Amino acid sequence: MPLCIILVWVLASTGLAKVDKDMRRKLMIASVGFSVFMSLLVVHFLGMPYTWLRFLRKSDLNDTDMPLTSTPSEEVIYPSQQLRHPAAHIAYIKTHKTGSSTIWSILVTYALENNLTIAIPATRQGNKLGWPKSFTPADAVPPKPDLLCYHSRFSSAMLDYMPEDTIYLSSVRDPATQLLSAYQYFGASSCFNMSFTEFLDRPSKTASFVGRCSEYYKWWLMNGQMYDLGLDTSLLSSTNPVDRSKVLDVILKLDRQLHMVLVLELLDESLIVMRDLLEWTTLDVVYFRKNFQLGTKVDVTYTESRKAQARKWNWADEMLYSHFRQKLETILSQRPEYYKIEVANLKALSDQWMSRCVRKVIPAALANNKYLKTGYEDNIGTYRLTSNGQHNNKCILLTMTEVAKIRLLNNGSSIDVKTFQGGTILDT
Template sequence: MMRTSTRYIVVLAFCLISIVALYILNDNIDKERERGKNSRPELKFQSEGDKDGEQQEYKGQKNRKQSGKRTKTQYAMKNSNSGNECTPKKDIIFTKVHKSGSSTVQNIFLRYGDKHDLTFVLPPMGHHLGYPNYFNKEKHMLHTKDEKYNIFCHHARFSPDVTEVMPKDSVYISIVRDPVDVFESAFTYFKIDYRMGKVDNPQALSIFLSNPEKYSKSMRNTVHTRNNMLYDYGIPAETFNDEAKLQSAIDEISEKFSLIIIGEHFEESLILLKDLLCWTLEDVVVFRLNARNENSVTKLSEQDRERIRDWNKGDVMLYKHFNQTLWQKIARYGRDKMAAEVDKLHKLTNRYYKNCVQSDHALNGDADFDVWEPRGVKINGFILKEEAKANPVCERMVKPEVLYTEELRRKQFGTNIPRRGQLRKRGIQKRFNPNQNQRYA
């Protein structure tokens, strides 16, 4: 009996020792795993595709010391200008300015927000947030349940409602371009010749510039006929002949916006954008979208170019101001460093282009995505390489704004989108009405 009891005690003690040993072993394994996580030599961020259409890793900061649980700072990147750690910005207001290259920049924000599942301010239908009227948050957008939004990047005439809808710490960004090119492009694209009664007259632009005040006053709708960029920033038309008020308005824009991209210095602007938002170089790679075919561009005489500057004096002031501030930012950034970053962006863009694009001069019917074209105006589209057609990264980079907006609307709201009849009851127009009485003066 004693032998049996002793045997039971020995077996029980052995089991207890085994359990304790197993617990200690597992605890040591967990600690070792945790140490392994916290001693990784570098952070890696997912890039959007290499030449095979597969994702590759973009190596972030090396040898970062990490300890404890992961926090936001462990995923922070380094600001290439200051060298300090920063967190990627996600709350962005991009004021889209007509005929300035803004559709190209918008694609950067559409892709980034789509990739990171951010929330957009979206129109109930189409791709305009109430334009050409001032943006109205009650009429011109679809509302989420929590009323929280990350990105505002669709065509809208800037108003205080933009600021009210978006987070207080949003980053304000926009774009301007040489006013001569903006005016010529708008005149052609928005068929100002039709409003003048000079349909398809190749001299319509010169005729308009011979007496712009006379022709603009004869039009029922004068949107896109003077100071187009200032109009999109929400500057009242009544100020267009008052240089002091124009300068005051430009100063207000300068105070509110952190970066105004210059179309003629696009790549340098993208480097500053990347640095401002603490994004990767891949995030700002982009192809030129919604560009007119060269046959649809009006050749201007020097006389007409000077007349455009005189008639659009406000836009000229705006452009000169922000062109100057851009070069001040580049000087602070460092010109040699800027040249090196632009070279990297060139190479990366060329790699994406080589892997994705077969042609960027395709017309509707041949392009992978048709784009809206005004009568008599041809817009260049893209044909993707066969091996890139199934690559979502390549597809998003060439997807037209109208189609991308529709897809984001379905992604964000599903089937819970008002029908046209409901929109009419709320006073929302189906599309831009060319006969609206929108006068500058």
């Protein structure tokens, strides 16, 4: 309204107010409309997420005993804390071999640092909430937790179990590399007594899922990402138009139910989008890789044509992946320079914490602390901490293995320096 008064004064002072009554009325209406429009525009921008207000900086390193001088450690502070409302209710549908252990660790670290409750198995054992069956509230405790992130199979019951304002997340991966990773990680070659290439060449792959190889391998290797997200994939046929239509319907429904799906091939970009969605800071999404394989030899026979075979076999996963990758790329294309800068900042900050916490990457079998062991040590990497890292809670949360965290969470034990030091096997 002040703008409207100013316009009227200008009209009067310049002599334009002497125009006929009808013209004055039109000018007044126009000025009022313009004033209202500008007011709404200001309110809109002030109410937008904090990522549009990134102009003050602070250190992301919350310990002062070991200062770092590099500028990428800086992070956003906000003109008003009321403008930032970090999400505190999150459900992550943890799909297999999609970078999910790394994402799981990020979410659990945030929950522990912010005193959020985490859903654990009702049995207080293992890393699954009812999987491979669909999730039910009886699979987990406590009711209405802040975070659900153990392996579970998405179902409508999950929506009832979690608080109403829960943000739902998941992750996907190129089915070609996901299938290879699952085949190697779960030891399918030993169970099937055939190499990955032989498996791809087998005309009837479902014939492999018999005997001791039947229970889990069909869910890990046959459109496993779609299975984890709730679709029964065992009877699907890629040549049946009805089945393809059914898969598309499920994907579109997931698009409505999930607030975001991270893409492993664009993990850092995904984490920045997730950070903004959850209204977290960059420090909240700093990560070290989890459950990674050391010195994995690239299968020279895994050519593009072989990858096409894998995608054809897991065609429902391919439809799922293509949909959500395209959706993410659309988001990134809207602000390319912003995401480029933010990804660079995330990588630099992760590197700083890696230098601060980790002396070197080692085979898990050589870990000198039981909380840095994976429980399946063959070819899996872990970390040897620096002296300072062994006394820093953030370093411990960043490096402790998933299996160790799960065991402590299920037992109701704390995850901190004191607990970590109790796991020392030997000093090196």
